[in-house]
Amino acid sequence: MEYFIELFLSGLTRGSIYALIALGYTMVYGIIQLINFAHGEIYMIGAFVAYIVCGVLTIYGFHGVSILIIAGLLAIVYSCAYGYTLEKVAYRPLRGAPRLSPLISAIGMSIFLQNYVLLAQTPDFLPFPALIPDFAFMEPIAHIIGSAELVILVTTMVTMVMLTLLIKYTKIGKAMRATQQDMSMARLVGVNVDRVISTTFIIGSALAAIGGVLVASYIGQVNFYIGFLAGVKAFTAAVLGGIGSIPGAVIGGLVLGLTESFAAGYVSSDYEDVFAFGLLVLILIMRPAGILGKATKQKV
């Protein structure tokens, strides 16, 4: 039973990270119907910036929590900047082009950013310092859930609540929802669609950066390639939950995380990716629009 709970919690942790990244995919997809293939790379860049900042600060003698905060903030700032630039360079000129074009542009961007980090930094795995301290009060249950896992769970939950509030109650949130429903109509009633799209990319990138820093510190290493797999998994989560739907991304992330965790725990960790994609295919066959997605009728 304890093993089950342990797997459950680790699945939850993993799933909440997937959910965090999946939100970026789903928000962008909801508005411009594009799989932002380079989103995983934004996550990777966030983790890398955090790694560099940590390294510099440690060498110049900073300590503990201050490093975590500065590194986290800079990671978010840089991820947002990259996300914003990405949209402006690679996607905006393609608005209105056939659907395949922006998708291929996105794949190109993903390859570009991966190799940019590879060339600018290194192809090796780099050790990422454990930024999250071990809390004393966690001691009694530390064998089931670690402090880092707790921090990840709490952070993602807080972030998601904030995102929900942002989308529900702020002006930009309303504009985003309007654009999602009907872009040309939103433009007609005075919504600055370009700005909404940029904002969506920025918010999604910020979420990815948070995920990146948390994961890097949890797993303890970074590499130019981590974004690819995380991105694919997160996108799978978004599709599972029903792409375009924000609660769907969260549910999809959790379902995927739990599936992987249980598959790894009870079957074999070698095949967890197979289970993840097997689940995706299965759900898409039964519910082509995902768990929470609505089957939309194409207008003819």
Add this chain to the structure above:
Amino acid sequence: MKNLKQSLAVALWFIFLTFPLMVVKVNTSDQVVQWRWMNILWVGVTFFVLSFIWRYALVRKEARQMAALSGQDEHEKPTKFQELLEDQSLRYRLMLGLLAFALVFPWVFDTYQSTIMVSALIYVVLGLGLNITVGLAGLLDLGYVAFFAVGAYAYALLNHHFGLGFWTCLPLGAALGGIFGVILGFPILRLRGDYLAIVTLGFGMIVKVVLENWSEFSFGPSGIANIDRPSLFGLDMDIAASTTYIYYIMIALVILTIIVTGRLKNSRIGRAWIALREDEIACVAMGIDMAKTKMSAYALGACWAGMVGVVFAAKTTFINPASFTFMESAIILSIVVLGGMGSILGVILGAMILILMPEYLRAFSEYRMIIFGAAMVVMMIFRPQGIISNIRQKYEFKGLKEKSENV
């Protein structure tokens, strides 16, 4: 002046953007920070210049679009190059010339060159195969390399366990590729374009994971060695002769692929594929069975990958899962995209450029992937039709016209 300011802003923005990654390099084990200040200069100058070019190109693109919209330039003016391509007799002479060059190639150049050429030709066939799925039928397949792996492993395993020869396995590899295409196609071809992309990507990864971990079947990450080279009437061949032999096999396969895809492109089936790509709803409303059409495009594309996978295994005599990563799929896809989706000549050129360039420009090979990535983006924005855009067949109606005029 305004442009200057704008470019300056762009340069500054990119300096900011690239600062942590380009300038700072931390070595945590030695506790040293390496500051590479010179990179700021490079980034600044590069993006300053690039932003001018970018703006100029965007303006030109917009002007072209406006002209097309207002109907001033109703018939897209074909470029000189394109006009030349449409000239039948010139095309034949060009093709004959190329063929002659291809045939004497191994006698003029050394074995090393032939080996490189063989891999380029393998990618030509892969590109043409994927061209059926992506270029003609518009089904974005991001796991194409999986079928390549199926073919390669089919030959390697059949050869290892049962001693089956190359020529037996070549059609078997193609058939297995096709069968895998059908098996995978069944559940996923109902999916919309973007979902299809992610599921095929997942499929590609599953195949690699299985090959890596199911050691009893695939010998795991260490792969399979000592695969037989193709035989020719039981002759013993040294490596040089064998390479030349494989080279000619590949030339034959490329010609076969060109003929087959060329014929399909302008046939009842090929038109259905293109119609499907252009507009799914109109396509089914015109009486075309979507499932069947998608399946045929998908399976046929997979066939070529399976077949050429056999050649790949025979050429390298050693395969392991590392040869079948997503990056391979991405390279094949960029061959199709950069060459020109749907265009046979474009795909061939694309494969040659993308595979040969890094081989001959060693300095370039380090930057190969980053250039691929950038090229895919730039191509989509400024020339989405690729190096050579697809030209549809023109029909002659001399007899028909007279017939109806006489009536």
Add this chain to the structure above:
Amino acid sequence: MSDTQKQVLLEVKGLTMDFGGLRAVDSIDLTVSAGEIAALIGPNGAGKTTFFNCVTGIYTPTGGDVLLHPQGKPTRRVNGKKPNVITTLGMARTFQNIRLFSDMTVLENVMIGRHCRTNTGLVGAILRGAAARREEQETVEFGYHLLEQVGLAEFANEYSKNLPYGAMRRLEIARAMATEPFLLLLDEPAAGMNPQETDELDALICRIRDEGKIAILLIEHDMKLVMNISDNIHVMEYGKKIATGTPQEIKDNPKVIEAYLGEEADA
């Protein structure tokens, strides 16, 4: 013109289509007989195009029956059948917002329509045997003659995206006719046409009916065209059918006038 002896080709009974809570088409009955030109009119948003989509299999209707009675063949209930099956049975359509295959030539667009009447397979296409070549030649000729009929022969080798607007509409009709239907559904064929083009269209539709022996059901807002060529007119409003009759009957029907002009029309 209510010729009861004419064979019924399309019989729609109680057709209903719900989108979530919205009933877009509400138990519509409608028949189209051989040799008839029928029109479906109504204000914007009345559910006409949805009706077409249900009948042609693009949507699966929530309720009711769509029956096809091909001449000399057994009756088929086609609810929920795939669009390509319905087209193959002999009912073809055009689209309100032109859906041509823009990167194909004009002739190729029409040749696509021949797909369901030809049968060269993969192997045939690769080997290009005598039968395949003959079929291909026939397809080209058939397509070319259709293009002549709609006046587009000179554009045969142009890309369809380069055609002027009116020509695109005619090409859509030619493409649908290439499937050899016995019933042709036209969704706003005159939209965006100038008066001269509309007159030509008028003649073209009548020619299709008379020479091609194809019955026609069309959605149209151009009342002059509708009144000129229709044998029967069906009027829809808010998903319901509010009137059926000859052009004269419809013109005099107070319900129809109200639907179109609002209540002031009575005053």
